[in-house]
Amino acid sequence: MEVSGSENSPIVIDSLVKTYRKNFPPAVHLTGRMRIGRGELFGIIGPDGAGKTTLFRMLATLVTPDSGTALIEGMDILRDYRKIRTVLGYMPGKFSLYPDLSVRENLEFFASVFGKDIDVNYGLIEDIYCRLKPFEKRKAGKLSGGMKQKLALCCSLIHSPSILFLDEPTTGVDPSSRRELWDNLAQLKASGMTIVVSTAYMDEADRCDRVGMMKAGSFLAVDSPADIISGFSRKLFSVRSDDMFRLLKDLRSIAAVDKCYTFGDSHHIILKTGIDAAPEEICRYLTVKSGHSGVVVKEIKATLEDCYMNLEER
Amino acid sequence: MREFFAFVRKEFLHIFRDTRTLLVLIGLPTVLIVLFGFAISTEIRNVNVGLLSSDGDLPVMRLMEEIDQSEYFTFKGSYPSEDRIEEAMRRGQIDVALIFGKGFSSRLYSPEGAEVAIVADATNPNNASMEVMYLSSIISSYFRDDMVMAAMMSPSAGYGSLVPNLKMMYNPQLKSSYNFVPGIMGLILMLICSLMTSVSIVKEKETGSMEVLLVSPVKPINIVLAKMIPYFVVACVVLINILLLTIFVLKVPVEGSFFWMILVSVIYIVLSLGIGMLVSAVVRTQIIATLICGVIFLVPVMMFSGMLYPLESMPAALQWFAQLIPAKWFIEAMRKIMIEGVPVRYVTNEILIMTAMAVIFFAAAVMKFNDKLD
Numbered sequence: 304m305e306v307s308g309s310e311n312s313p314i315v316i317d318s319l320v321k322t323y324r325k326n327f328p329p330a331v332h333l334t335g336r337m338r339i340g341r342g343e344l345f346g347i348i349g350p351d352g353a354g355k356t357t358l359f360r361m362l363a364t365l366v367t368p369d370s371g372t373a374l375i376e377g378m379d380i381l382r383d384y385r386k387i388r389t390v391l392g393y394m395p396g397k398f399s400l401y402p403d404l405s406v407r408e409n410l411e412f413f414a415s416v417f418g419k420d421i422d423v424n425y426g427l428i429e430d431i432y433c434r435l436k437p438f439e440k441r442k443a444g445k446l447s448g449g450m451k452q453k454l455a456l457c458c459s460l461i462h463s464p465s466i467l468f469l470d471e472p473t474t475g476v477d478p479s480s481r482r483e484l485w486d487n488l489a490q491l492k493a494s495g496m497t498i499v500v501s502t503a504y505m506d507e508a509d510r511c512d513r514v515g516m517m518k519a520g521s522f523l524a525v526d527s528p529a530d531i532i533s534g535f536s537r538k539l540f541s542v543r544s545d546d547m548f549r550l551l552k553d554l555r556s557i558a559a560v561d562k563c564y565t566f567g568d569s570h571h572i573i574l575k576t577g578i579d580a581a582p583e584e585i586c587r588y589l590t591v592k593s594g595h596s597g598v599v600v601k602e603i604k605a606t607l608e609d610c611y612m613n614l615e616e617r
Numbered sequence: 618m619r620e621f622f623a624f625v626r627k628e629f630l631h632i633f634r635d636t637r638t639l640l641v642l643i644g645l646p647t648v649l650i651v652l653f654g655f656a657i658s659t660e661i662r663n664v665n666v667g668l669l670s671s672d673g674d675l676p677v678m679r680l681m682e683e684i685d686q687s688e689y690f691t692f693k694g695s696y697p698s699e700d701r702i703e704e705a706m707r708r709g710q711i712d713v714a715l716i717f718g719k720g721f722s723s724r725l726y727s728p729e730g731a732e733v734a735i736v737a738d739a740t741n742p743n744n745a746s747m748e749v750m751y752l753s754s755i756i757s758s759y760f761r762d763d764m765v766m767a768a769m770m771s772p773s774a775g776y777g778s779l780v781p782n783l784k785m786m787y788n789p790q791l792k793s794s795y796n797f798v799p800g801i802m803g804l805i806l807m808l809i810c811s812l813m814t815s816v817s818i819v820k821e822k823e824t825g826s827m828e829v830l831l832v833s834p835v836k837p838i839n840i841v842l843a844k845m846i847p848y849f850v851v852a853c854v855v856l857i858n859i860l861l862l863t864i865f866v867l868k869v870p871v872e873g874s875f876f877w878m879i880l881v882s883v884i885y886i887v888l889s890l891g892i893g894m895l896v897s898a899v900v901r902t903q904i905i906a907t908l909i910c911g912v913i914f915l916v917p918v919m920m921f922s923g924m925l926y927p928l929e930s931m932p933a934a935l936q937w938f939a940q941l942i943p944a945k946w947f948i949e950a951m952r953k954i955m956i957e958g959v960p961v962r963y964v965t966n967e968i969l970i971m972t973a974m975a976v977i978f979f980a981a982a983v984m985k986f987n988d989k990l991d
Contacts, residue, residue, distance in 0.1 A: 323991075363832050365990045384989075385834075393832040399825035403634040404627065415623035416833045459829070 313497045314339035318371035330357040332520040344492045347501040348508050349517030355501040359470045363393045392464030396471040398451050402444025417462030424463040449480030469500040485510045505608040523614040535605040543569045544595040553593040620835050624843030646805045650862045653797040665693045667711035676722040713737040713748045798863045799951035803944035810889030812910035814848045818897035819906045837988035845890045852886045872958025884971045885947040891978030898985040918944040946970050
């Protein structure tokens with residue numbers, strides 16, 4: 304990881320604010336200055352409506368911010384947006400290739416849009432494109448979701464950008480394709496490309512050097528996944544019983560429980576600060592007082608999602 | 618420049634891949650031309666003529682033969698009385714009847730003159746008046762020759778009455794296609810150029826590919842210009858198609874200069890492309906673009922271009938409004954060049970106005986064009 308305070312950070316974001324409609328809360332409301340270092344894989348994580356796409360569009364010079372600014376390779380997104388557009392690779396969330404053109408035609412078109420030949424930067428996309436090669440003549444509209452995303456990635460890479468913006472590239476993609484895509488990103492990062500990627504899946508954040516956890520237009524935390532997790536100091540328990548629905552209600556009624564939320568097939572609870580309890584105590588309480596059967600309580604290590612749920616309240 | 622051609626190539630691919638739309642674009646003008654040219658014609662055809670003539674007058678029978686030979690009329694036969702003629706007309710056996718007075722041919726050369734009545738079924742007043750006009754022109758021209766001969770033989774006799782000599786300028790056979798062809802051209806070219814371009818640009822906005830294109834070094838205005846070239850080509854193909862159909866199928870002659878006719882059409886095509894570009898710069902969805910081009914532009918083209926209703930009979934306010942319709946100027950210029958065959962200096966007004974309109978539309982579109990999303 305190369306988080307530099309140096310002047311040549313490829314991306315500097317300075318208190319960007321964007322409101323779409325008057326009397327509406329701003330879609331993006333960032334405070335302070337944030338830098339993304341060269342060769343960094345930066346993840347923006349947050350639920351739908353957190354402002355990820357708007358932030359991307361501002362950085363990609365597609366949307367003008369109300370206030371604040373950002374520098375891309377030292378160029379201002381307001382003044383120098385034309386120049387920025389030559390160094391940027393941008394892949395929007397929506398599938399945005401031409402469904403009536405074939406795989407090869409799409410790639411050729413996007414290469415020539417940037418004045419490049421496919422062969423010049425073929426090395427960069429070879430690992431991704433080799434999976435598409437058998438379908439070269441197929442229309443892009445007839446590809447599967449994962450294949451479409453691979454093609455879109457190829458098209459946004461074909462001009463060898465120094466910075467790559469990917470807006471939710473894994474939404475609507477099957478798990479194995481998602482893994483492949485993250486492997487591809489890791490390779491690109493290794494080649495020195497600065498990559499900013501957004502996702503609504505918390506489990507993907509581990510693949511990033513740093514993540515910015517976004518909620519309602521602003522960052523709740525910006526740090527490496529490991530640091531965010533180690534910064535989580537509270538006790539966390541996972542609770543299961545035979546009647547999960549009633550269990551959630553009962554857990555929330557316990558005074559010592561600060562937060563309780565569903566996490567996969569169990570409920571996670573965080574105790575209020577200053578209160579300590581052993582898992583056995585909670586288990587006994589639930590079995591005796593609330594009459595639950597088959598209660599399993601385990602103390603667990605926090606994941607990023609637990610951190611996010613906890614950060615939310617601040 | 619290479620980027621630009623890549624765009625143009627892509628647009629052509631879009632058009633050729635969408636065979637159905639392409640077929641409609643090429644087929645629609647063909648169908649319209651054929652429909653307006655043949656089926657929906659205001660000309661009269663196959664009119665059945667009945668005759669009431671008291672005596673087997675030789676000149677009358679020769680006249681009927683001539684009428685029967687014309688492509689509009691068929692001689693159905695003689696009827697003994699006016700009642701029978703009315704009966705035949707009610708039954709639909711005849712549409713029009715000629716009633717000659719007693720001793721018609723002998724009185725023809727007498728100073729009192731002879732009389733013939735033309736009785737027409739006026740359920741369709743348009744047809745009836747046209748039938749009457751045609752018949753009277755045939756009759757008068759037929760007897761004029763006879764009378765001139767008679768007059769030459771005995772100039773002293775002052776017979777022969779004043780016969781009106783009608784002449785239909787530029788369209789002697791009153792063919793409706795003369796009127797419709799320029800109108801259909803105005804309609805179709807506007808449809809292809811403004812509707813198709815604006816929809817195809819807005820489509821890129823809707824599907825999100827515009828986002829990717831904007832975040833590229835290509836000058837955004839080139840994205841739009843590249844869209845126009847293929848539709849310009851399609852419009853030219855349609856133009857040639859219409860002209861070929863007009864000349865060889867409808868047999869409407871091109872009286873004036875071919876060069877100026879094509880030039881006027883090209884100016885109009887560019888003007889329509891400008892409208893499409895302006896629409897695409899303003900709207901965000903395909904459905905709105907379709908509605909604007911389809912309803913706001915096409916309907917006035919039909920109503921106010923003089924294609925269906927003569928402008929002169931409209932209230933002054935609407936006549937003023939009609940001056941704003943680009944198609945009105947195109948249709949007028951085409952009528953003048955194609956049908957009347959006037960030299961180009963009589964259509965300079967139309968050409969200048971259309972050029973000015975094209976410049977305004979393009980300027981507005983470039984000003985309105987946004988190379989960002991908001």
